[in-house]
Amino acid sequence: MATLVTWSGPVAVLILLMAVIYVPGLACARLMSIKGFLAWVSAPLFAAVISVVGSTASPLVGARWGVATYASVAGVLMLGLAVLRRTVGPRVDVSIRAPSRIEFLILAGAYIALILPLILSARGDAVIQQIDSTFHMNALWLVNETGDASSFGALTPMYGLETTRTNFPAGWHSLVSLVSGQTRIVESINAMALLVPLVWVMGLGALVVIVHPRSPARRQLTYALIPLAVVFPTFLISRYPALPNAYEISLLPSLLTFVIIAVRSSQDIRQRLVLSGLTTTFLACVFLIHPSVIFTFGVYAALPLMYLFARHIRSLPRGQRIHMGKIVAGVGGVAVLGVIAVLAVPGIAEKLHNMTTMYQTERGAFWVSLPKTLTAWPYITAEAGSGITRPLTLAQISVAVLLLIGAVRSWRTVRGRLIFLTWFGCALLTFTTLWRAGPLVPLAGLWYMSPHRTMAIQIVPQTLLTGIGLDRLLSLLRCFFRQHKRQVIGAGVVFALLVSGGLTFPARFYLFTHAYSPTPDDVTYMASAEEIHMIRNLEAVVPEGSLVLGDPFNGSALVQAVGNIPVVFPQLYFRDSNHSENLLRRSFDQREVEPQICHIIGKHGITHLYVDSDSTSFGQNNRLLSPGLYDVDVSFGLTKVASGGSASVWRIDECGARD
Secondary structure, three states: OHHHHOOHHHHHHHHHHHHHHHHHHHHHHHHOOEOHHHHHHHHHHHHHHHHHHHHHHHHHHOOOOOHHHHHHHHHHHHHHHHHHHHHOOOOOOEOOOOOOHHHHHHHHHHHHHHHHHHHHHOOOOOOOOOHHHHHHHHHHHHHHHHOOOOOOOOOHHHHOOOOOOOOOOOHHHHHHHHHHOOOOHHHHHHHHHHHHHHHHHHHHHHHHHHHOOOOHHHHHHHHHOHHHOOOOOOHHHOOOOOHHHHHHHHOHHHHHHHHHHHHOOOOOHHHHHHHHHHHHHHHHHHHOOOOHHHHHHHHHHHHHHHHHHHHHHHHOOHHHHHHHHHHHHHHHHHHHHHHHHHHHOOOHHHHHHHHHHOOOOOOOOHHHHHHHHHHOOOOOOHHHOHHHHHHHHHHHHHHHHHHHHHHHHHOOOHHHHHHHHHHHHHHHHHHHHHHOOOOOHHHHHHHOOOHHHHHHHHHHHHHHHHHHHHHHHHHHHHHHOHHHHHHHHHHHHHHHHHHHHHHHHHHHHHHHHHHHOOOOOOOOOOOOHHHHHHHHOHHHOOOOOOOEEEOHHHOOOHHHHHHOOOEOOOOOOOOOOOHHHHHHHHHHHHOOOOHHHHHHHHHHOOOEEEEEOOOEEOOEEOOOOOHHHOOOOOOOOEEEEEEEOOEEEEEEOOOOOOO
């Protein structure tokens, strides 16, 4: 019960965040005549447009990014849509069949199955200790500190005190910063862990309606299987918290829904143009949340488009086929020449080589990579215990069986083939990241060769295929119980939801526990509970305007987001070109004999030192990376102001040679 009480903070932030997203989002949808359930699905996409456009434009006009600016941009957008509606009338005027009450209950059950392990396993005020989450938490603090959330240079200070201008997609940060402030960052991150599954489930709800508009049984069965996938959203908001990427992926089903609606739109050219423009705008703004959305849709579309093109060619007379073949050959030749020309540009070939080798490790085993690809197996080893791995294995076997049945069944229709080909393209990409070989390695590099990132995009078509597979299995049962078809479907839905949620519950509980409450044996362990307590209370002993120096790998990076005090190293990464910072981490312990150290400290106003006697984290001895921040002589020029666990914070009183 005590754990549940700690979630009051994140839940309050979640309510604020939903208001920020859904109030202007629903208003924009209404002005575009997007109705019903589709309006709710479109609201996060409209919110992305408002936050991305607003955060990009605000520094250009000298405005500080915040709730007032967001509301102003939302107002301008709604005013523009209202004017256009009255003059030109560019209305979408579209809706989709809303899920029935039973389907809403199933979707609610799926959502509960996704978030319940988090609420039961972790404290709502706990801090995720990971490389990516630390960066994004500190970036949120920076956005609130500077009032700049532009993707074009606003996050440059995250890369060093003196460094080159760095562009980084900040669409996620601009949105979350509206509710996080500088003191509710942890609660905001944990609120997003509740929001991402909600957006994901609602998006899948709309997508399944679009794909199976006349099959309520198939829709219900597909909804019941949503919790069967562990890798998303659970893995990407716990063990591997790629936070902006996770939010972007949660928007994929909603984006796919609008893409399908645009493709199927009526013959009214104006409506088709409006739908296409709206969908393109959504994609462009989600791109600034995480750029992989463009590559994802490229993977989604590649094989289906090739199939549709081949189908079209086959329908043509022989003479036209030959003519079309010549055109394709010509376009292909131009494309090859274009690639050669691009590679001839200095630096491009080198970047491509880096992309194919940067994340390369030893080649994976083919016969191990194949089943992992087929089931989207999350990285949970046997060390987790049989109580976790056995139910997970049963869940993954269920995925494989239903997927194979669904793949065979789907090939009977054009729509089914498109779903299968979408999944197959994603599966090829996932297999490449696991096997770490093959022609798709350069493409897989865009996802950092991370199987869990590619598996996450694979889950969308995989859920559709498993739903088709389960529907086929139950259709065999319905043959034996013809007078009780509804009862068979109802029992199948309940059974599928309970089994998919039940079998994956231990794995989710395990992942959230080790993400939010890591032990010293966990590779991501940076700071003990005592250290976190010390960091939370640093503001009481460290004055405003201070700047803390410390090895980011030992917990000092958390001082910025959790302690509300800026740090020299806000992320767990060192840029080689940052000479001043590199000199500090390598030689601070030589401050008595190295004048340049004191010059840098004075120039940048570094006032405190974070010291930790435990130098091991992330599977490495950090003393080797930053030797100057360990074994520091604290008997001269330093005064201890706080301590917790193996860490302590010291005020820098003097620097230079002793008198």
